[in-house]
Amino acid sequence: MKILQVNDQISIKRSVDNGTxxxxxxxxxxxxxxxxxxxxxxxxxxxxxxxxxxxxxxxxxxxxxxxxxxxxxxxxxxxxxxxxxxxxxxxxxxxxxxxxxxxxxxxxxxxxxxxxxxxxxxxxxxxxxxxxxxxxxxxxxxxxxxxxxxxxxxxxxxxxxxxxxxxxxxxxxxxxxxxxxxxxxxxxxxxxxxxxxxxxxxxxxxxxxxxxxxxxxxxxxxDMIAGPSEIVVLADETASPVEAAADLLSQAEHDENASAVVVTTSEELAGEISREVDRQLEDLPRRAIAAKSIEQFGAIYVVKELADAIEVVNQLAPEHLEILTVDPMDVMAKIRHAGAIFLGRFSSEPVGDYFAGPNHVLPTNGTARFSSPLNVDDFIKKSSIISYSKAALEQNYKKIAALARLEGLEAHARAVEVRFTKD
Amino acid sequence: MKILQVNDQISIKRSVDNGTxxxxxxxxxxxxxxxxxxxxxxxxxxxxxxxxxxxxxxxxxxxxxxxxxxxxxxxxxxxxxxxxxxxxxxxxxxxxxxxxxxxxxxxxxxxxxxxxxxxxxxxxxxxxxxxxxxxxxxxxxxxxxxxxxxxxxxxxxxxxxxxxxxxxxxxxxxxxxxxxxxxxxxxxxxxxxxxxxxxxxxxxxxxxxxxxxxxxxxxxxxDMIAGPSEIVVLADETASPVEAAADLLSQAEHDENASAVVVTTSEELAGEISREVDRQLEDLPRRAIAAKSIEQFGAIYVVKELADAIEVVNQLAPEHLEILTVDPMDVMAKIRHAGAIFLGRFSSEPVGDYFAGPNHVLPTNGTARFSSPLNVDDFIKKSSIISYSKAALEQNYKKIAALARLEGLEAHARAVEVRFTKD
The missing domain is CATH 3.40.50.1980 (Nitrogenase molybdenum iron protein domain)
Structure with missing residues (x-):
């Protein structure tokens, strides 16, 4: 896997496929x-x-x-x-x-x-x-x-x-x-x-x-148009390279266009993960797909501080984020953009794919900046309910009429006034 | 205004303007x-x-x-x-x-x-x-x-x-x-x-x-692409034709393509509203716009029973719905599709346009079947949080691995297994 130092602005975003x-x-x-x-x-x-x-x-x-x-x-x-x-x-x-x-x-x-x-x-x-x-x-x-x-x-x-x-x-x-x-x-x-x-x-x-x-x-x-799957693993020196590599490959095996990225404060871990990925790739049934994905879109970013790692993750706005650090809860609090966040070494990403309960339909391609996992709200719509009493309208109708006239909408003003003037 | 008997299927939906x-x-x-x-x-x-x-x-x-x-x-x-x-x-x-x-x-x-x-x-x-x-x-x-x-x-x-x-x-x-x-x-x-x-x-x-x-x-x-504004007034014989007409015109004055529709159980009210609309149109500053809207898209549907009126409204899925009946709360309970619902004679639609508090950005063109007024959720996104303990993963990882293998995703299975097999 490529090991990189982070530049100012990084992105795993790819252009949306609008078809030929x-x-x-x-x-x-x-x-x-x-x-x-x-x-x-x-x-x-x-x-x-x-x-x-x-x-x-x-x-x-x-x-x-x-x-x-x-x-x-x-x-x-x-x-x-x-x-x-x-x-x-x-x-x-x-x-x-x-x-x-x-x-x-x-x-x-x-x-x-x-x-x-x-x-x-x-x-x-x-x-x-x-x-x-x-x-x-x-x-x-x-x-x-x-x-x-x-x-x-x-x-x-x-x-x-x-x-x-x-x-x-x-x-x-x-x-x-x-x-x-x-x-x-x-x-x-x-x-x-x-x-x-x-x-x-x-x-x-x-x-x-x-x-x-x-x-x-x-x-x-x-619903949203899904792009290729992505995982970002945010890890400090306490993370297990074997586990991190296994999780990266579980994403990479989906699709040649899937992306598996590590952001870490540990240069040593970066090297170990890279070697582990190669080793675990060897006998993977979907090896060809996973290897292509890692080659095309895999990367390990080494940063100085945990705060830098968090900033990088917020820039990436990944679909899946694993936090493999000493205190994952503390890091999670600072993550603004991610579809699903997996905390600690026993929350391997496949736990969320199948079984834990949260949805595996997640925002891809950086859209976690503004969209959410599939959820119950996606199947419910809201209607506003407005019921004014006579007292409530009496108290307010002159103000409502004034606002309507400020916008040049006379019929709006008359509609509230007629409740009190016609009798 | 046109007075019509309702057919089986009615709609105020117009084709979306996709531009030239x-x-x-x-x-x-x-x-x-x-x-x-x-x-x-x-x-x-x-x-x-x-x-x-x-x-x-x-x-x-x-x-x-x-x-x-x-x-x-x-x-x-x-x-x-x-x-x-x-x-x-x-x-x-x-x-x-x-x-x-x-x-x-x-x-x-x-x-x-x-x-x-x-x-x-x-x-x-x-x-x-x-x-x-x-x-x-x-x-x-x-x-x-x-x-x-x-x-x-x-x-x-x-x-x-x-x-x-x-x-x-x-x-x-x-x-x-x-x-x-x-x-x-x-x-x-x-x-x-x-x-x-x-x-x-x-x-x-x-x-x-x-x-x-x-x-x-x-x-x-x-956000959604807004179409022309719409109001449907659902009225029984207790409604005031003067008030209903005023509310219809407050919608019609927005735009020649706005639509103002009445659904009523009272043939008598239908006639009165129609006459009132004509009368109130006379000295309206935006008369030309409102008259064109009423002519093009205005209609009064007369139905037999209140239940029929409710069914018609659910078919229309209007942006704004006023309920001017003896018991508006009871009718509201049966409305499935409407952007904003105004209950009773003191809840004239302009109350919601300016002042009451609910949003006036509402689903138009029948989209109330599946969308909602602009609301706080539109500016918030959710991230799923998943944290498994060692005990939780130990209890479940074999099932997770079995599901992964059912889908032919071996690396997914290995990712959870490696937590327990590598030591």
């Missing part, structure tokens, strides 16, 4: 076809892109039962336990509607209402992760969303992987369709004969899915 | 120029679009003092009172960081951190509303955002309206620049020699501003 002109045109065309021809278009594009002719897109109860038969029962128990942890953590986030009243009879508040319906996109192929199903579905379920729809591209046998179906069932999804790509996004946004439209689409996907989500945004809501 | 190809090209060009030439580009485009040569874009303390001289002190007092109400209401929304612990030494939580910096766009000309300054700035201030920057296009004399400067000062803005249009958005997103970049841009603007915000989204966060 060809890809964008293709997505717009697919969306239009789905809007126009509904299920017929879904059948057509599924045959073309997934190479399989699907008669009925909806997954049946029989298929789900069969999936349970394919996964061993101990594993199902672990998935259920993970789901419980995720539900527990997200339940803590949920806010109730609230109001406050004033002596003059004013009532003001916020009414919290779950979205009516949400669509969850689950990628196909090797990226079909049961954990991704749990992480995207459960916050919506905890929020109280009544209709949660899952879509995922079928494999060549017209199937969705058993692990994904089991996770969907455990998470409480009742409506699953075998359809993927931009055509699935179109179906969720506009509806077809067999799929009713939803209000929001979440979940990761390839460039076509990402472009389609961007295109339907406004007609429906979408 | 010419407008989009122009915006991309302006943004590139600002990125490349910084202040020089700002000077150039301000001269070209605002017709004024600005030497120094930053508004001085002297200019702000002068603005206070131009607004009478009673009005300043009212602006301050409105600001207090807005701050009070938004303070109720603020959530603290939280954590929970488990007996095995696990600590999980969410750390709430305000954004570092926010830019507020304030439109120029007749749309330069002091209330808009308060509504966009104060939630950010309550959230704890340290750096709040305001930009607004200068008039032909190189000035920003006094009311806007006064509101900015009252709201606590320290940094104001005389620059507008796409060039202002570019400066906020990329920074120039004299304007440091921000993390999020909020506030309404014309089509060039809206397109520019969409373009820089991802580099920075943006």
């Amino acid at each position: 002109g060809e890809q964008r045109k293709s997505v717009v065309n697919i969306l239009q076809e789905v809007k126009k021809s509904g299920d017929k278009a879904l059948h057509h594009f599924t045959l073309r892109f997934d190479g399989v002719s699907i008669e009925r897109h909806r997954v049946t109860e029989v298929e789900i039962e069969k999936a349970f038969g394919e996964i061993d029962s101990e594993m199902i128990g672990i998935i259920e336990e993970a789901a419980n942890h995720i539900e527990d953590f997200h339940r803590m986030q949920k806010r109730e509607s609230w109001f406050k009243t004033l002596d003059n009879g004013t009532l003001l508040g916020q009414k919290m209402t779950p979205l009516d319906s949400v669509g969850v996109y689950v990628p196909g192929g090797t990226a079909a992760y049961p954990s991704s199903v749990l992480m995207n579905v459960l916050p919506a379920k905890v929020a109280g969303v009544k209709r949660i729809v899952m879509v995922s591209p079928p494999d060549q046998d017209g199937k969705i992987p058993a692990g994904v179906l089991v996770a969907a069932k455990v998470a409480g999804v009742e409506e699953i369709y075998k359809v993927g790509g931009a055509q699935a996004v179109g179906a969720l946004a506009y509806g077809t004969e067999s799929i009713k439209p939803v209000d929001k689409i979440v979940g990761p996907g390839n460039i076509y899915v990402a472009l389609a989500k961007r295109e339907v945004f406004g007609d429906v809501d979408i | 190809g010419e407008q989009r090209k122009s915006v991309v060009n302006i943004l590139q120029e600002v990125k490349k030439s910084g202040d020089k580009a700002l000077h150039h485009f301000t001269l070209r679009f605002d017709g004024v040569s600005i030497e120094r874009h930053r508004v001085t303390e002297v200019e702000i003092e002068k603005a206070f001289g131009e607004i009478d002190s009673e009005m300043i007092g009212i602006i301050e009172e409105a600001a207090n109400h807005i701050e009070d209401f938004h303070r109720m929304q603020k959530r603290e960081s939280w954590f929970k612990t488990l007996d095995n030494g696990t600590l999980l939580g969410q750390k709430m951190t305000p954004l570092d910096s926010v830019g507020v766009y304030v439109p120029g000309g007749t749309a330069a509303y002091p209330s808009s300054v308060l509504m966009n700035v104060l939630p950010a201030k309550v959230a704890g955002v340290k750096r709040i920057v305001m930009v607004s296009p200068p008039d032909q004399d190189g000035k920003i309206p006094a009311g806007v400067l006064v509101a900015a000062k009252v709201a606590g803005v320290e940094e104001i620049y005389k620059v507008g249009g796409a060039q202002a958005v570019g400066a906020l997103a990329y920074g120039t020699e004299s304007i440091k970049p921000v993390d999020k841009i909020v506030g309404p603007g014309n089509i060039y501003v809206a397109l520019a915000k969409r373009e820089v989204f991802g580099d920075v966060d943006i």
Whole structure:
């Protein structure tokens, strides 16, 4: 791994992939076809892109039962336990509607209402992760969303992987369709004969899915467009190079474009981590991917003081941050920008990927400066509640009218005045 | 006003304005120029679009003092009172960081951190509303955002309206620049020699501003793109036609594309409101605008039952909803989709525009199905906190490793195992 001294300004930000002109045109065309021809278009594009002719897109109860038969029962128990942890953590986030009243009879508040319906996109192929199903579905379920729809591209046998179906069932999804790509996004946004439209689409996907989500945004809501995964390990001389290297590789194995970065006050540790990464790479099944990621985007920054390390991390605004120092809690207090923060040596990053409860859908590419992990608020909207009594309006309507006239809006002024002048 | 019987599916949704190809090209060009030439580009485009040569874009303390001289002190007092109400209401929304612990030494939580910096766009000309300054700035201030920057296009004399400067000062803005249009958005997103970049841009603007915000989204966060204003009045036979008509017109006077709609169980009221709207239109200063809005987008829907009226409102998902019925609280409980809900005859919609405290930046064009009024959460991001003790990881690492291997991610499994196997 590269060992570097830190310059003033460092960044792991890469440019967002907006697709090629060809890809964008293709997505717009697919969306239009789905809007126009509904299920017929879904059948057509599924045959073309997934190479399989699907008669009925909806997954049946029989298929789900069969999936349970394919996964061993101990594993199902672990998935259920993970789901419980995720539900527990997200339940803590949920806010109730609230109001406050004033002596003059004013009532003001916020009414919290779950979205009516949400669509969850689950990628196909090797990226079909049961954990991704749990992480995207459960916050919506905890929020109280009544209709949660899952879509995922079928494999060549017209199937969705058993692990994904089991996770969907455990998470409480009742409506699953075998359809993927931009055509699935179109179906969720506009509806077809067999799929009713939803209000929001979440979940990761390839460039076509990402472009389609961007295109339907406004007609429906979408979650953020995810970039490649990132980890930053902030370590002092007390960190174990073996553990730090293992955690770096758990990120690097995701994707050649993933990034694994260390910021440390210890020159000695830097060297040890670098050697450990090479050593542990040797017998890793996904070695080619991880090695490419480390080569392209891996780096170890050596800084003078812990304060400098914290400043570097705040500049990077990483998706995942591990703090491997003497007093991780103290360092955490000074971190302003990070998606998820893992404290101490027993909080290895994969703990958060699967099991602990916090969401693994996190802001990438420096967007932790302004965005958050997927959470219950993403599936709840607020309505302001305003109730003025006669006394409250009487006390205030002249001021309201004055403000309206300052802005040249006479009808606004008259609307409050008419309550008292017309009788 | 048109009086209609309701069909199955009604909507006040209009297509989003994505600009012409010419407008989009122009915006991309302006943004590139600002990125490349910084202040020089700002000077150039301000001269070209605002017709004024600005030497120094930053508004001085002297200019702000002068603005206070131009607004009478009673009005300043009212602006301050409105600001207090807005701050009070938004303070109720603020959530603290939280954590929970488990007996095995696990600590999980969410750390709430305000954004570092926010830019507020304030439109120029007749749309330069002091209330808009308060509504966009104060939630950010309550959230704890340290750096709040305001930009607004200068008039032909190189000035920003006094009311806007006064509101900015009252709201606590320290940094104001005389620059507008796409060039202002570019400066906020990329920074120039004299304007440091921000993390999020909020506030309404014309089509060039809206397109520019969409373009820089991802580099920075943006708020929603606002459409024309809407009001729906849900009324039974107890409502006053005079008051209902006045409230409809307060919305219609905003914009020819604004929409004012009534949903009522009373055929008689429908006729009375229609006549009242015509009567009140007669001597309205902004009569031409309001009449055009009513003609284009005004409608009164007559339904059989209150339950039908509620269903229609939920389909419309209006920005503003007034409930003028015998028991407004009971109706409100059944409303799922609306930006702001005004209860009873003394809660005329302008009460919420200026003074009561809830935000007047609201979801338009049916987006209340999935989005919320501007609020403190829009200026705060969350970081997940995960701290496992040795006991917690010991208890769970085999399950975590099993999940990782189910997904084919061996390095993930090894990362948790190495904590226990290496010694």
